[in-house]
Amino acid sequence: MIQLHDLQFEPYLSEKEINEAIDKLAEQLNRDYEGDTPVFLGVLNGAFMFASEIIKRFKGDCEVSFVKLGSYEGTRSTGDVKTLLGLNQSLKGRRVVLIEDIVDTGNTLEEINEILKKEGVADYKVLTLFFKPEAYKKSIKIDYKGMEIPNKFIVGYGLDYDGLGRNLTEVYKRKEQ
Numbered sequence: 001m002i003q004l005h006d007l008q009f010e011p012y013l014s015e016k017e018i019n020e021a022i023d024k025l026a027e028q029l030n031r032d033y034e035g036d037t038p039v040f041l042g043v044l045n046g047a048f049m050f051a052s053e054i055i056k057r058f059k060g061d062c063e064v065s066f067v068k069l070g071s072y073e074g075t076r077s078t079g080d081v082k083t084l085l086g087l088n089q090s091l092k093g094r095r096v097v098l099i100e101d102i103v104d105t106g107n108t109l110e111e112i113n114e115i116l117k118k119e120g121v122a123d124y125k126v127l128t129l130f131f132k133p134e135a136y137k138k139s140i141k142i143d144y145k146g147m148e149i150p151n152k153f154i155v156g157y158g159l160d161y162d163g164l165g166r167n168l169t170e171v172y173k174r175k176e177q
C-alpha cells in the first residue's frame with residue numbers, strides 16, 4: 001500500500017506485466033512501420049515514461065515530438081482539455097503515431113484529433129498503454145492498446161495523482177473505501 005496526498009493506493013500491475021505489454025506493442029509497430037519514418041507524438045505529461053520505453057524498442061528511423069495537454073484535477077476529468085504546449089513541427093504528409101499513457105473518457109484524444117486534422121498528416125494511429133473501455137465515450141479508433149483496465153483511478157508509470165506518483169515503475173489503483 002502507498003499513500004499519495006490524502007489517498008491510498010494498492011499494487012495493481014507489476015513492472016514485468018507492463019514490460020510484456022510494451023514488448024507486444026513494439027512488435028506490432030516494428031511490423032507495421034517497417035521501412036517508414038514515423039513521427040512519434042507523445043502527450044505530456046503522463047506519456048513520458050511509456051513514450052521512452054516504446055521508442056527505445058523501435059528499430060527503424062523515426063522522429064519524436066511532444067504536445068502537452070491536461071484536463072484532470074485530482075482523480076476526475078474536468079472535461080475541459082487545455083492545450084498547454086502545441087506542436088512545434090509540421091506533420092504535413094507524415095505518418096504519425098500518437099502516444100498516450102491512458103485513454104479514459106477520450107476527451108484528450110478528441111482534442112488531439114482536431115489538432116491533427118488541421119495538419120494534413122498522411123495517416124495517424126493511436127497508441128495507448130492503458131485503455132478503460134467502460135469509460136470511453138468517443139468513436140475515434142484506438143489502434144494499439146497495451147492493456148484494457150477497469151474504470152478505476154490508477155497511478156504510476158507516468159500517471160499522477162495531483163502531481164505525485166509519476167516516477168513509480170509499477171501501477172497502483174485507488175484503494176476502495
Ligand SMILES: O=P(O)(O)OC[C@H]1O[C@H](OP(=O)(O)OP(=O)(O)O)[C@H](O)[C@@H]1O
Binds near residue numbers: 043045077102
Ligand atoms: O481520456 P481522458 O479522460 O481525456 O484521459 C486521458 C488523459 O488524462 C491524462 O492526462 P491529464 O489530463 O491528467 O494530464 P497529465 O498527462 O499532465 O497528467 C492522461 O495522460 C491522458 O492524456
Ligand SMILES: Nc1nc2[nH]cnc2c(=O)[nH]1
Binds near residue numbers: 104153154155159
Ligand atoms: N492518474 C490518472 N490519470 C488519468 N487520466 C485519465 N485516467 C486516469 C487515471 O486513471 N489515472
